[in-house]
Amino acid sequence: MTIKIFNTINRKKEIFRPVKSNSASMYVCGPTVYSHPHIGNARAALVPDILFRLLRRTYQTVTYIRNITDVDDKISDAAFKQNKTVYEISESFIKIYQDNMTSLGILEPTLQPRVTDNMPSIITTIKKILKNGFAYVSDNHVLFDTSKYKEYGKLSKRTLDEMIDGARIEIADYKKSPRDFILWKPSNENQPGWESPWGMGRPGWHIECTAMIKNIIGDDCTLDIHGGGNDLIFPHHENEIAQGSCMSSSKYCNYWFHNGIVLVNKKKMSKSLGNVILLDDLLKNNSSNTLRLALLSAHYRQPLNWSDSTLIESNNLIKKFTSLAKSYTGDISDYDDLDHEVVGILSDDLNTPEVIKYLSELAKGAKTSQRDLACLIVSAKFIGLDLLANNKVLPKSIDEDLIKSLIDERSKARSSGDFKKADEIRDKLLSMGILIKDLEGETVWDYNSD
Ligand SMILES: [Zn+2]
Structure with missing residues (x-):
């Protein structure tokens, strides 16, 4: 069976041809573990899960890599606010993320490398980019020199001005150009840090993915598919291509695969709007089947409106x-x-x-x-x-007709203002293991085996 996928870098649907005829490799940017996964994280894991299932059906070997970013300033901030160590924060949210994904029926990737386990290969990758002349050291930072890489901007198709204006790129004294991005930065005593030729520090986010990919597939190998949310196209994936292409002479990746965002009632999800939907909450009241079907109801490249x-x-x-x-x-x-x-x-x-x-x-x-x-x-x-x-999970003793008639009875009680009776019926259903939920004037139910 021929698989066609939309390749972001060429802006068209293409026939998928892996580097090796009988196997496929796919890397997807995984979570930064500092908070509870939300519905957007669920879509970003479920879309590649479907592709993984399809690839497994077609190719003898499929290597699906989804990393875990367990070093990040957001994790350090969360640790500081909660008076915990960075390690405690990342470990607890790795567990929550993995539990959520399992509950959603998402297959475990072949490999889930963690940044903290890959520090030597990250440092080696940066050294290679420096040696090849595509980076410079400035004020204890190592920066990628975007002026040296002529293809920069090819994935996102952004002009130089758009890249500088549009991406909140930090302008700093130690940068030759505002477009240049950090490969390594210094850490103070309150930040996680590793010994490096450039002093005690930590990697920039973009280099982590490139180093982990190359560490797994080999410096001179090309990755078949690289995925992620389309909010990662610029600068993250643009920067990954630059790094990967400047540390090795082989092409970094052949197919770029991106999923659209999740909107909640047609609005972008944000903490400030208070409309972030956590997976934990959804999993309490809905089966994995219902959530998967809802998440797959829109084409993966389109925004998914959640309501x-x-x-x-x-x-x-x-x-x-x-x-x-x-x-x-x-x-x-x-x-x-x-x-x-x-x-x-x-x-x-x-x-x-x-x-x-x-x-x-x-x-x-x-x-x-x-x-x-x-x-x-x-x-x-x-x-x-x-x-x-x-x-x-639905025991034989549960009579669906009875559930429906009790729900009808409760709706009537509610519309006539008899909330006491409505609550009694809800409790009765609960004692049968039936959870009900009122959504847009309709009552839906689920069986909870716990
Ligand atoms: Zn990444």
């Missing part, structure tokens, strides 16, 4: 699919090639909205055809929706 109705629609679809899956009595292995169609749809630039349409079509046929039903189960499974697992 109550996104959740309602996904929840309703999952209910429909899982209740159909309950009537499946056959053996999936009775049929061949059930995932052929879903693989085909995903192979065209990961078209998940089209997959969801396809699942809904299958659901129509699944009422009468065991093959369609088997196909629905297998195709959903391909994008990480486990329609059968949900059946297992």
Whole structure:
């Protein structure tokens, strides 16, 4: 099966051809671990998860690397504010991040390198860039000399002025040009630091990814796919290309793969607006199936608008699919090639909205055809929706009709102002393990096995 993906650097959909015919390598910029993952982090992990599943289906070996940035000034700030060590902050948020990702059914990457484990290779990478004449030392800093690298700006297609004005680039005395970026910077006694030829210090963010990639695939190898949110195109990925291309003569990466942002009720998520949706909170009230489907409802390159109705629609679809899956009595292995169609749809630039349409079509046929039903189960499974697992957690003793009638009764009680009765019904449902949630005038429910 031919896979086509949109390559940001060429601004077009291209046939994916890995460097080695039977294997593929993919690197995705992972989390900086200083706070709870939000819905944007979930999308940034789920989109490559779908690509990883597709690549695994197509190639014998897939090396999927997602790093962990465990040295950063944001981590140091969080540690200072909470009176903890940098290590305590990063360790606790690594655990939270990984637990959240597991709950969301995201496959573990092949490798998850941490910056703190890669300091020697980061220092070696900086030395190579210096030796090749693309960096300079100034006031205990090492800076990349952007004037020396003629291709700078090729990924983001920004002009020199746009790069200086648009990216809040720090203008500092030790820089030859405001475009130049930090490879190494000095640390004071309150900041994490490592011995280096340029004194006690720590790396800039961009060099970490380049050093970890090269350390894993080899200096003279080209990475097949590099992914991340499209907010990382400039300056982070632009700088990665510059570093990678100036420490080795081989091309840094062939395909640049970026996902769009998550908006909440059409607004950008921000702490100041108070509209940041944490994954922890969503996972309390929603199944992994519902959240995955909601996150995949928009094409990965488009912004995803998150609202109550996104959740309602996904929840309703999952209910429909899982209740159909309950009537499946056959053996999936009775049929061949059930995932052929879903693989085909995903192979065209990961078209998940089209997959969801396809699942809904299958659901129509699944009422009468065991093959369609088997196909629905297998195709959903391909994008990480486990329609059968949900059946297992819903005990036989739970009567869905009873739940629906209790929810109706509660809605009537609420609209007539009888909140006492409404609360009693909510408690009764809770005692049955049923969690309910009121979203945009509609009540949705989920079974909680805990
Ligand atoms: Zn990165």
